[in-house]
Every structure is written in C-alpha cells, then in structure tokens.
Amino acid sequence: MSVFDHFSKEERPFVERALEMLTQVERTQAMRLTDFVDPRQLMIFESLSSQVRDVKVSPYGGYEGAERVRIIIHPEYLPVEPEDYRLTLLAIKADQRFHVLEHRDVMGAMLGVGMKREKFGDMLTDSAGSYTIVAEEVADFVCAQVTQIHRTSVQFERVAWEAFTPPAPKFVEKTITVPSPRIDAIIGEVHNMSRAKALVPIRAGKVKINWKVIEDPSYQLQMGDMVSLAGYGRFKILEVAGPTRSGRLRMIVGLVT
Numbered sequence: 001m002s003v004f005d006h007f008s009k010e011e012r013p014f015v016e017r018a019l020e021m022l023t024q025v026e027r028t029q030a031m032r033l034t035d036f037v038d039p040r041q042l043m044i045f046e047s048l049s050s051q052v053r054d055v056k057v058s059p060y061g062g063y064e065g066a067e068r069v070r071i072i073i074h075p076e077y078l079p080v081e082p083e084d085y086r087l088t089l090l091a092i093k094a095d096q097r098f099h100v101l102e103h104r105d106v107m108g109a110m111l112g113v114g115m116k117r118e119k120f121g122d123m124l125t126d127s128a129g130s131y132t133i134v135a136e137e138v139a140d141f142v143c144a145q146v147t148q149i150h151r152t153s154v155q156f157e158r159v160a161w162e163a164f165t166p167p168a169p170k171f172v173e174k175t176i177t178v179p180s181p182r183i184d185a186i187i188g189e190v191h192n193m194s195r196a197k198a199l200v201p202i203r204a205g206k207v208k209i210n211w212k213v214i215e216d217p218s219y220q221l222q223m224g225d226m227v228s229l230a231g232y233g234r235f236k237i238l239e240v241a242g243p244t245r246s247g248r249l250r251m252i253v254g255l256v257t
Contacts, residue, residue: 003015003019003048003051006047007044008212008213010205010213011044011212014041014044015044015048018041018044018045018048019048019051021034021073022045022048022049022051022052022055022057022073023051023052025052025055025073025074025075026052026053026054026055029075031072031073031074031075031078031080031084032072032073032074033070033071033072033073033084033085033086034070034071034072034073035070035116035118035119035135036061036068036069036070036117036118036119036120036121036135037059037068037069037070037071037118038067038068038211039067039210039211040210040211040212041211042057042059042069042071045057045059045071045073054075054076054077055073055074055075055076056073056074056075056076057071057072057073058071058072058073058074058080059071059072060072060082060085060087061087061121061122061133062085062087062089062121062122062133062161063164063166065166066121066122066133066166067121067122068120068121068122068133069121070085070086070087070121070135072084072085082161086135086136086137087121087133087134087135087136088133088134088135088136088139088158089131089132089133089158089159089160089161089164090131090132090133090134090139090142090143090156090157090158090159091129091130091131091156091157091158091159092106092129092130092131092132092149092154092155092156093154093155093156093157094130094149094152094153094154094155095152095153101125101130101149101150101152101154102125103123103125103233103256104233105149105150106123106125106130106132106149107123108149108150109146109148109149109150109154110132110142110146113141113142113145113146114145115138115141115142119134119135119137119138120132120133120134120135120138120142121133121134124166124167125167125170131159131164132156139158142156143155143156143157143158169256170256171236171238171254171255171256172254172255173238173252173253173254173255174190174235174252174253174254174255175241175250175251175252175253176189176190176250176251176252176253177189177244177248177249177250177251178248178249178251179247179248179249180220180249181220181221181222181240181249181251182217182218182219182220182221183202183207183209183214183216183217183218183219183220183221183227184198184199184202184217184218185198186221186227186237186251186253187201187202187207187227187229190227190235190253190255191229191232198217199217201229201230201231202214202215202216202217203215203217206229206230206231207227207228207229207230208227208228209221209225209226209227210225210226211226211228221237222237222240223237223238223239223240224236224237225237233255233256234255234256235253235254235255235256236253236254236256237251237252237253238252238253238254239251239252
C-alpha cells in the first residue's frame with residue numbers, strides 16, 4: 001500500500017510537498033520552515049514523519065493552543081527557539097463603535113489585497129481588541145496595504161509578544177433539531193437554508209469538516225467536529241443532547257465569531 005492511499009485525491013499535492021520537505025531535511029540535516037498550516041495539514045506532516053529517520057516536526061502558531069501554525073522540520077538533535085518561526089503579531093486599530101470586526105471581515109480584507117492564506121495564522125478578536133498573526137516576511141506589506149476593513153478605516157501595528165494575552169475562543173450558541181446527524185441536514189438548520197440548497201456547496205467541495213473537504217452529504221457529524229462552509233463561516237458541534245419527543249435529534253452548535 002502506498003503512503004498516498006491514506007489521503008484523499010485532493011490532498012495528494014500537499015502530501016507530495018510535505019514528503020519532499022521531510023526527505024530533504026533528512027538528507028541535508030538542515031532546518032526547513034513551512035508556511036502556516038491548518039490542523040489537518042499538521043496531522044499530515046506528523047503522519048508522514050514516520051517515513052523518515054531522526055527528523056522532528058515542531059509546530060508553533062505564536063501561543064499555546066493556536067489553530068494555525070508554522071512547522072519547523074529539523075533533525076532531532078537541533079534545538080528550536082520561538083524566534084525561529086518568524087512570526088509577527090499585529091494589532092488592528094479601528095473605531096468599532098458602528099461595526100465590530102469579525103474573523104471573516106479581517107480574513108476577507110487580507111485576501112482582498114492579494115495575501116495568500118498560507119501567510120497568516122490565527123485572527124483573534126474580543127472586546128479588548130483585534131489581532132492577527134502573520135509570517136514575518138509579509139508584515140510590512142500588511143501594514144501598508146490593509147487600510148480598510150468592512151468600510152472601517154484600520155491601522156495595523158506591531159505588538160510585542162510579551163504584551164499579548166490570547167483571548168479565549170468565542171462561540172454564539174444555537175440549538176437546532178435535525179432528523180439525523182447528516183451534514184446536509186445540520187448545515188441547513190444552522191444556516192437557515194433548505195436541505196436541497198445545502199447540497200450545492202457540499203457537492204462543490206466548499207464544506208470542510210475538521211479542515212478536510214467532505215463532499216458526501218450523508219457524512220455524519222459528531223460532538224467536537226468543526227465545520228466550515230465557504231462564505232458562511234464556521235461552527236462547532238458543542239453538544240448532542242438526545243432525541244426530542246418527535247424523534248428528532250437536538251444539538252447545540254457554536255458559531256465562531
């Protein structure tokens with residue numbers, strides 16, 4: 001069985017690049033730094049590391065528990081320091097009296113100026129402020145080019161890591177009832193669309209579950225699953241509360257804000 005048999009066809013180009021980087025480090029005994037990856041891509045790197053000898057995969061995204069991380073691939077005998085990840089923390093200064101910036105607002109603005117998703121990590125917003133973590137090599141570009149988000153003038157400023165306390169993840173809870181834990185039924189209830197309409201983005205590859213594209217509308221969700229729908233944002237299955245009197249399944253989902 002080939003190592004590629006463990007991954008989907010869509011993931012094969014990423015798997016090939018990851019395996020190439022791992023084998024290069026094994027051969028040259030020199031560190032390699034990746035762009036930002038999501039948890040699924042990190043899992044791929046960690047799984048593939050068994051294909052090489054004495055090579056370690058060390059992820060870091062700027063703080064403990066970061067969702068998106070950069071990976072340093074290195075010989076086991078070489079130590080890694082936080083500064084080796086070349087991360088820059090940017091605070092977003094904006095007047096949010098009329099519009100509170102959300103995750104999708106910030107991401108849309110950064111993609112809108114030509115940034116690749118692989119060059120920025122977590123985007124964090126709370127009542128204390130908004131922050132984004134970017135690759136050091138694009139920090140100046142972001143500060144110069146992203147001057148407006150959702151019709152709100154903004155300014156990006158570098159912040160020392162020592163002054164940063166990452167906010168806890170925020171969810172807006174919503175209780176739904178569905179006939180089954182199928183992904184098409186749940187997406188329809190969460191986003192107030194018909195089940196037939198929910199099928200369209202699923203079959204178009206616009207739905208990810210735990211950062212993996214899922215095109216099967218009958219796929220069944222479990223507690224803890226993270227779901228993203230392009231153009232609508234993300235939600236997490238927080239609780240499966242059991243059946244109602246009518247036999248439908250009651251669930252609590254958390255909409256990521």
